Amino acid sequence: MNKRLIGLVIISIILLSSISAVTADEDKSYTINLSDIILTINADGNVNIEECYQYTFNGEFNGVYRTIPLKDGESIENLKVFSSGAYSEYEVTTDEDGNYKITTYLYSDEDYTQPIKDTTVTVWYEYDFVGLINIYNDIAELHYKLWGEEWDEGTEKLNAHIQFNSSEGIEYWINPYYLSSNESWNGSELNIYTGELSAGEFLEFRALIPLSQFNENPTYAYIIDSNGREEIYKIQQDYENSMRYLESFSYLYPIVMFLSLFIPVVTYLRYGKEPKIDYDAPYEHEPPTNDHPLFVDAMFGTRESVGVISDNGIQATILKLIDEGILSLDDDGEEGISLVLNNDNILSTIEDYEANILNLFLKYGEDGRINLKNLKRNLSNQFRAREFESEYNKIKNDYHEKYINPIYDSFFRDKGAKIIKYYGTSIVIVSAIVLGCISMDYCIAISIVFIFIGAIFILLNNRYGGQWTVEGRMKFEKWQSFRRYLNDFSLIKEHPPESIVIWNHYLIYASALGNADKVKQAMDDIIPSNDLQNNNIYRYHHHGGSLLFTSSMNTAHSESSSKGGGSVGGGSGGGGGGAF
Incomplete structure (x- = not known):
């Protein structure tokens, strides 16, 4: 079962338990x-x-x-x-x-x-x-x-x-x-x-x-x-006619809603079944392609929808720049570590998207240094966080436009996923309207259930209902086999990379795939400590760079999104009451 779906179920159980606890x-x-x-x-x-x-x-x-x-x-x-x-x-x-x-x-x-x-x-x-x-x-x-x-x-x-x-x-x-x-x-x-x-x-x-x-x-x-007589007759007749229509609708409503559940099922069978490929290798011992880490994160990572760039990809790109000597690492003692730009002129030698990423983070540093603890402090300010988030999203959108859009349809088809999301949105809207208009208990119960079901369909990523092409699935499966290799400590120990340079390469892609900790653990166990002390990529992880980066991004995302009646039923009297 998808982790997001499991999360939704767990949250629902917690909420229900909380309600029960309050009642108790x-x-x-x-x-x-x-x-x-x-x-x-x-x-x-x-x-x-x-x-x-x-x-x-x-x-x-x-x-x-x-x-x-x-x-x-x-x-x-x-x-x-x-x-x-x-x-x-x-x-x-x-x-x-x-x-x-x-x-x-x-x-x-x-x-x-x-x-x-x-x-x-x-x-x-x-x-x-x-x-x-x-x-x-x-x-x-x-x-x-x-x-x-x-x-x-x-x-x-x-x-x-x-x-x-x-x-x-x-x-x-x-x-x-x-x-x-x-x-x-x-x-x-x-x-x-x-x-x-x-x-x-x-x-x-x-x-x-x-x-x-x-x-x-x-x-x-x-x-x-x-x-007044004819006007009152008309009001009552119109009301009774409308209520009869609603009554007829209330009988059809549950039937239609439950039958509608066949829509996502048929959609999956039509658009979501994956094509067969001639590939069944459980492991890949080296990266199957030379794609950008950002591309691997967007297309072959498993945390987000296909084609969506996550923080993992941005961090993997920074690691790539460290590996290439564009950035170096300084130990700032109690202030953690800093990423240091080795030469301002060197920005012209790297890819545009890489230069854009670096320039964004350098704005929140000082004199070409990005202290990761200070980065989090800076992004705790709501104005700065919103400014950062705006540029951050633009970088991701520009990369998507240049590198992902041209090949997306040849790798992945998301028509089924879109249909499922439209279905989820539709049943939430219909259920909410019925909830507000019809007071019959069973209609209310069905509406609440389908609002919840619709919300789940809306939140599902595009892997549900989407479909890889043959080419796309072949590459995806190979990258997943490589990911399994990185996760299997005993296998890495049995078939380790031949040099520290290759280890760094693996660690970069492991960051893009979301399992860098496993590779670092293997490096700790296999590579002599003397060889690791001067390895900037290893030191980045060893000194908490990955955690500080993730915490800074979470702070930015959180702060940038924070919130700086004569008709029937119109009779006199009524009102209400209660106890205290």
């Missing part, structure tokens, strides 16, 4: 066992509301709160709050968004000093809701959320009782229309019973009421000088 540490919780709401509609337009919530608390709590959003022209008057199972007092606040908040403090003692703990408490709210009834020229409307989306916890059961002056001529809707509820009339009272309502759900009641049920001048209603 949470030593208090509560449930709302019953929500009972009574609305009494008066002829003057006032609506008297009584709300009753039964809480069961596990652990210590200080109280509960209830928020009620208010629209223009609406107000809460004559509020009373009662409790059973605890002593209580309350306060009312209104925020700038128009939310009316009732905070009820609950106590276990009559002196109002001790919080409640492990008990059941019932809290009643009674108030007049002024401006809740809309009076049109042809009809009156009650549009009210019996349960709002802002509750922190769901309720196990909700009962609602709406008392009209008469049941005659009443038309009503319960939104969302698919929500399971039982309704019955008892004279002029409409009773609504539902099962469990989750946090984030809403239950909305809308009724058209004949104007005859109100006074000629309903003081406490909100007057709208237009006809």
